Amino acid sequence: MQKYPKIFNLIKRKVDEGRQEYGRYVLTVSSQFTLQHDISETLAGRIGLLQLLPFDISELPDTDIAIENGCYPEQVMRNYNANEAWYGSYIETYIQRDVRSISNISDIHDFSRFIKLLSANISQQLNASHYAKSPGVSVPTIKRWLSVLEISYIIYLLRSYHSNLNKRIVKSPKIYFHYTGLAAYLNGAMGSRWEDGPLAGPIFGNYIVSECIKQIAHRGLRDELYYFREHNGDEIDIIRETRQKRQFLEVKHSMTFRPRMIKHLEKYMDENTKSVLIYQG
Structure with a gap:
């Protein structure tokens, strides 16, 4: 659809001719940028939006394999055959096609390095000034x-x-x-290598966050996700909030339960909050 934007005007005309007939057209786009621009121009008030992400945990045959390999349908259906080559092509295609269509990024090499730098710091707080030093670009960039x-x-x-x-x-x-899976690929941590590496905890934590995102999107919910951290280091990994309730999630990359895992949940929980500990045991 990005290649033929005039189709939005054609669909608008057809929809306006039969406003009581719902669900006649299913449109797919791969970029929020294109979607938001064209909807604001032509289809506002005439379309329902659904965010479809790769497989979530309920759709996967093997969750453990998916953590480090990925959840894209193509990967899962072919049992992750030649998975590293698939990610290499994915990154190259993304940078050469999608990025250039979204933004005028002059130095693709620095941008590629930046993606890899981010992948090595998943589950960490963002410091734009710190990230600007490595590729040698400005904070606004x-x-x-x-x-x-x-x-x-x-x-x-x-x-x-x-x-x-x-x-x-x-x-x-x-x-x-x-x-x-993409973060693991960029860090050379695919397969069983991720479990024993320095990114084991961050990758597992990242997987739980991504699952929360997918479950909210695939169910058409309006839940919001946050984290909470005090300056003294006390933290709640994930806060999932709706208008009616709030849920605290603590994520631990461990096979064994220990009471100290829930100390932050106990510190902040109240009668209006449900607390959940997620670990591998």
């Missing part, structure tokens, strides 16, 4: 690149929770990849 990566579903920025839990909180967002 880093922020523009982050926006491009968000729009194209490469990264997800988990915002800090602003509430009355505590006034002394860290406000920077955290970096997550929509797909842990």
Whole structure:
């Protein structure tokens, strides 16, 4: 559809001719940027939006394999055959086609290095000034690149929770990849290599966040996701909030339960909050 934007005007005409007939057209686009622009121009008030992400946990035959290999339908259906080559082609296609169509990025090499740098810092707080030093670009450029990566579903920025839990909180967002398989590939941690490496905890935590995102999107919910961290280091990994309730999720990359895993849940929970510990045991 991005290649033929005139189709939006044609669909608008057809929809206006029969406003009581719903669901006649199913449109797919791969870029939020294109979708938002064309909807605002032609289809506002005439379309329902659904966000369709790769397979979530309920659709996967083997969750453990999917954590480090990915959840794209093509990958799962062919049992992850030649998976590293698939990701190599994916990144090259994404940078050469999608990025150039979304934003005028002059130095693709620096942008590629930036993606890899982000993948090595998943589940960590964002510091734009720090990331600007490595590729040697300006902070505004880093922020523009982050926006491009968000729009194209490469990264997800988990915002800090602003509430009355505590006034002394860290406000920077955290970096997550929509797909842990891509982060594992960029760090050479595919297959069983991720479990014993330094990114084992961050990759597992990233997978849980990405699952929350997919389950909300695939069910058409309006839940919001946040994290909470005080300056003293006390933290809630994920806060899932609706208008009616709030859920705290603590994520631990461990096979064994230990009481200290829930100390932050116990500290912040109240009668209106459901607390959940997620670990591998």
